[in-house]
Amino acid sequence: MYVCICNAITDRQIGHAIDQGCGSVSDVFRRVGEKPNCGKCVPDLCRMVRSARRRAMPPLADAAD
Ligand code: FES
Known part of the structure; x- marks a missing residue:
């Protein structure tokens, strides 16, 4: 998509x-070798990057060890 x-x-x-x-x-x-043009995709891209970062973070219980 x-x-x-x-x-x-x-x-x-x-x-x-x-x-x-x-x-x-x-x-x-x-x-990907491109630059933003209209910027309408930027909020969706932000969500995708943020969501990936959250998935990559260790669970809080593990972080305290
Ligand atoms: S810059 Fe226009 S949709 Fe991404």
């Missing part, structure tokens, strides 16, 4: 960029 219509960037490309270590929207754009 296209997330960024301006640059034809799909959710799979974004997921792959995040898996490769992209931790911000600008990292994702850089990784």
Whole structure:
């Protein structure tokens, strides 16, 4: 599914960029070799990056050890 219509960037490309270590929207754009145009996709990209970061964080119980 296209997330960024301006640059034809799909959710799979974004997921792959995040898996490769992209931790911000600008990292994702850089990784796919594009720049934001209209910016309408930025909130969705932020959500995807934030959600991936949350999944990558250790559970709180483990963090206290
Ligand atoms: S939809 Fe991504 S920059 Fe326009």
